[in-house]
Amino acid sequence: MNNSEQKTYALETKTVIKTYQSDSGTIHAVDDVSIQISSGEFVALVGPSGSGKTTMLSMLAALLQPTSGKILLDGQDLATMDDRQRVTMRREKIGFTFQANNLVPYLSAVENVELMLRLNDKLDKTGKLRARELLARLGLAERMNNLPGQMSGGQQQRVAIARALIHNPSLVLADEPTASLDTERAYQVVQTFAGLIHEQNRAGIMVTHDLRMCEFVDRVLLMQDGKLVRTYDNHDEIMNELISARH
Amino acid sequence: MRTIFSVSNYLAIKEVWRNRGRFLLVSMVIALITLLVLFIAALGEGLGNGNREYISKLNGELIVYQAKSDFLIAASRLDNNRLAAVRRVDGVADAGLFGTASANLILPTDSETLKVALLGIEPGHVGEPKVVQGQQLSTDLAEEVIIDRNTAIRSNLALGDELVIRVTQGIKDEFFKLRIIGITDGQQYSLQPSVFVPFYTWDRIRPKSEAEVNSSNPVANVILVKLSDPAQVESVKLGITNQVNNVEVASLKQAIQALPGYSAQQSTLNTQGGFTLFIGILVIGGFFQIQILQKVAQIGVLKAIGAGNPTVAVASIFQIIVVTVIGVAIGGLLTFLFSLTFPPTVPIVFNGTTSAIALIALLLIGPLGGLISIRYAVRIEPLKALGLSS
Known part of the structure; x- marks a missing residue:
């Protein structure tokens, strides 16, 4: 990636810190993390348990406010926004998929995807058509009207991906999207996700503990003890170092 | 939004x-x-x-009770002299005696009897319910009655039929035959089906104790009063209390609240x-x-x-x-x-x-x-x- 000085990033964080108070003192969950992600770039956030990646993701998702620092999404600072503004940002500018319990159980696959457009008051004929096309592209043409309970975990994840992308958000976040999937399904889901992020020119961040999934990303950010300790931005480097690091 | x-x-x-x-x-x-x-x-x-029902639909505004009867109709006793005195009070347009008693109606087809409220009212005066079928009562002594529709349904009696009432007077059961000349609607009294009888007939056929059997002086329970101007309830109430001895007066609302158990x-x-x-x-x-x-x-x-x-x-x-x-x-x-x-x-x-x-x-x-x-x-x-x- 070319991080030139003049480049406008879809997402930029500046010295983000998140601390918690506990009986044993102050815990630095995220400590001075600065990252930049451009549109069309798919980034993996990896690190051992307790490294702060989930806290970081929560702040990027406008679900949690940093103790200090800036989180600029399309130039707007999430850190200074009140609850209402953050809800609006989540609705309009962010797409999110979670580990589990992703979908509204009483809405069918297509209704779950359309829900994002409803929330943004943008559900028209074109929107409905796009929702169906997106699901069809994700291989769910036959499952449009199925309820989440009638679909497999992989199918549900794909519906969640469609929901995260349908409203043209600037930033798409995925929290362990492959956690409940078998290897084959996991590869399929992440590959499709990466393809759509590149194709639709969104900025994408995936938190994962499964380093094999990094095969499909442009960059890997490694966090440890709340700090960003290393960035891998060469595909060969990712493949060689990260995957071999497993052994 | x-x-x-x-x-x-x-x-x-x-x-x-x-x-x-x-x-x-x-x-x-x-x-x-x-x-x-x-x-x-x-x-x-x-x-x-x-x-x-009967009291709330009354074509009057006040009820006069014997003093210290706690506005209980059954506990009150008033005679003709008081009626005359009430009628003389300014603002009173009409007043009528009202007597209550319980009686058994002998049903023509059934071995059971029907307990009814036997109500004595003065024909043409306040207290006589409007009939929806048939005619109003004619004289104080006539052996005719108006019955409530509820009574008619429960007894299977119709306009023109003769009904038989059984009451105890002294130590004897007496039977009285009365002709139904009118049927009224929605006039139950104390949850009992009602039978309206001309006052003096009522006084003759009502249940009596041994002492009352030979008494010739008819006694009602209360006097029902209709005012010339219904807005003058309070002043007429005061007038009656002041001018008639030994009475207490209640508005219909007060009287309803004082009904036993109501x-x-x-x-x-x-x-x-x-x-x-x-x-x-x-x-x-x-x-x-x-x-x-x-x-x-x-x-x-x-x-x-x-x-x-x-x-x-x-x-x-x-x-x-x-x-x-x-x-x-x-x-x-x-x-x-x-x-x-x-x-x-x-x-x-x-x-x-x-x-x-x-x-x-x-x-x-x-x-x-x-x-x-x-x-x-x-x-x-x-x-x-x-x-x-x-």
Whole structure:
């Protein structure tokens, strides 16, 4: 990636810190993390348990406010926004998929995807058509009207991906999207996700503990003890170092 | 705002529809509560009505009792002299003697008798109910009666028939034959079917003690008074109390409240109704609270993808309203169908106002009961709900 000085990033964080108070003192969950992600770039956030990646993701998702620092999404600072503004940002500018319990159980696959457009008051004929096309592209043409309970975990994840992308958000976040999937399904889901992020020119961040999934990303950010300790931005480097690091 | 309502209603309706079995079950519980509340209200109205019907429909404004009778009609004794004195008071347009007694009506086809209120009134004066069929009473001594429609239904007697009354006078059972010349409607007295008899006939045939049997001086219970100007209730009341010896005067409202057991009965039934509504609040509140507890993650997802608290709250309220309205509608329909099966002897009256108040109260218990769950839903933190919090 070319991080030139003049480049406008879809997402930029500046010295983000998140601390918690506990009986044993102050815990630095995220400590001075600065990252930049451009549109069309798919980034993996990896690190051992307790490294702060989930806290970081929560702040990027406008679900949690940093103790200090800036989180600029399309130039707007999430850190200074009140609850209402953050809800609006989540609705309009962010797409999110979670580990589990992703979908509204009483809405069918297509209704779950359309829900994002409803929330943004943008559900028209074109929107409905796009929702169906997106699901069809994700291989769910036959499952449009199925309820989440009638679909497999992989199918549900794909519906969640469609929901995260349908409203043209600037930033798409995925929290362990492959956690409940078998290897084959996991590869399929992440590959499709990466393809759509590149194709639709969104900025994408995936938190994962499964380093094999990094095969499909442009960059890997490694966090440890709340700090960003290393960035891998060469595909060969990712493949060689990260995957071999497993052994 | 429009988007919030449209998304909330969409989510609420979809959830109810896709889980219709579960929601219908709650609606059925609300329907049963509705049935119970409406029946208690109707029973209260029916019992109250049966108790006060004659007095509340009286074509007069005041009732004169013997002093210190505590406004109890049966405990009061007044004679003709007092009637004359009352009639002389300024502002009194008309006054009539009124006597009450219980008697047994011998039914032509049945071995059972029907207990009736035998009411002595003065023909042409205040206290004589208007007939809806037949004619009014003619003279004070005639052996003719007006009966209430309720009496006619329960005894199978019709206009022109002769009825037989059995009373105990002294130590003997006496039987009196009277001709039905008129039928009136909605004139029960103390929950008993009523028979209106000319006053002097009434005095002759009413149950008497041994001492009263040979007495020639007719004694009524109270005097019913019609005013020239109904707005002058207080001043005429004062006038009668001052000018007539040994009497006390009550307005119709006071007289109704003093009917034996009336206030206690009404307050008991109102308390029962109130408790049923309270139980309804607990049931609905409990259901929706459990429902919200089961949906924490789901609400967390909704909030995380940009549904604000207003959307979540309105969806919950709308859902509660839908379930309550369906329950109350089913309950109302069930009540109506059940009411068709009740015989006229059951004192149940579906009064428009009372039923409307009960229905409004029932529609309010849903949102009231759901308030806690709505508060809980609004407070759900998406981070915690999704397991993202550290």
